[in-house]
Amino acid sequence: MQIADGIHYIGVNDHDIDLFEGQFVVPDGMAYNSYAIVDQKIAVMDSVDQHFGQEWIQNLEAALDGREPDYLIVQHMEPDHSANVSLFMERYPQATVVASVSAFNMMANYFGTKYEGRNMVIKEGSTLSLGTHELSFVAAPLVHWPEVMFTYDATAKVLFSADAFGKFGALDVEQDWDCEARRYYFGIVGKFGKNVQAVLKKVAALDIQTICPLHGPVLSGDLTHYLSQYDTWSSYGVETPGVVIAYTSVYGHTRQTVEELAAALSKKGAQRVVVTDLARDDQAEALEDAFRHSVLVLATTTYNGGFFPTMHEFVSHLVDHNFQRRTVAFVQNGSWMPAAAKGMRALLEQCAGIDFAQNVVTVKGSLDDESRAQIDALADELVAKI
């Protein structure tokens, strides 16, 4: 598949993977993208996951039509992209590997060599001419690893963006971009909003017609939507006004409380209320929902003096991913000494700019008039904050 003049797609689809990066469910598989820029010199953009080396080489050789590659540009050393660097370097002994200093340090760790004598160290502003295609490199530290470089092809007006603008899902599955790109962003890149903002500012100065990420589809046409989504996500802005209620429940009373709160919110004018069961639904989906919307309600059981383990896991994800600048409310259940709200709040105090709702719903085992009045008061407070 030709993406632009001289630029070929040579990546692979993975439908065998169970969990991406050891934790994310990917029901539609995953794509490991790689590209060949065929010019007077030939550059290959990154390799692919360890299981697909032979397929990748076949794709490369089909695109090269008997020629041999001159460069392997390693933008990102995460093994789903770098696992076949050594295969490439053995197969093409004339080729040079092009990467940042930190990428070469990681190559020493992974492959036991920095390819001395066959390497080209690049940094922000370095250039590489392939003949017609003029490449320049844009440092993207911590988007989302420290060694990451973007590559800009000024001739084809293509930005090779490493993991940025990537998404879950193989390329032979038709899918809306936003949903799985958002889940990918907040699960994997989201902690590093400042770094994403910094690199977005740099690429804003470039004339870009096509974005070639290392996962997900090549983006072309009007890029405004993708750039604007990345700007909102990386600045922790609200994408969709609404309430997310993330809950756990052992015996159903907390679930019933959540259902009544959701109904009260809708009745009082909330246009969008999303409810997720943290023990059964995908927590990565819940995480992206929390970052997407304006208000988050956490509802859980007091559990051995603390709070329920799956809620603990979710709150840890929020803190780890730099959750910030949102309204957060608590619903707690406790048959003898409710303490879940206090425990959750203590962890979330680490997050910047959280507006904790004044009203807390406390259910002592099962709902009663007092807790129903609290639901009503909390719904009033939250509707005003959406």
Ligand SMILES: Cc1cc2nc3c(=O)[nH]c(=O)nc-3n(C[C@H](O)[C@H](O)[C@H](O)COP(=O)(O)O)c2cc1C
């Ligand atoms: C293993 C376990 C530990 C619990 N620990 C506490 C506790 O420390 N303090 C408390 O007040 N209630 C505690 N509870 C009681 C729960 O609040 C009660 O079971 C309630 O019904 C849970 O809400 P649910 O119906 O939504 O599951 C505990 C319940 C379980 C099952």
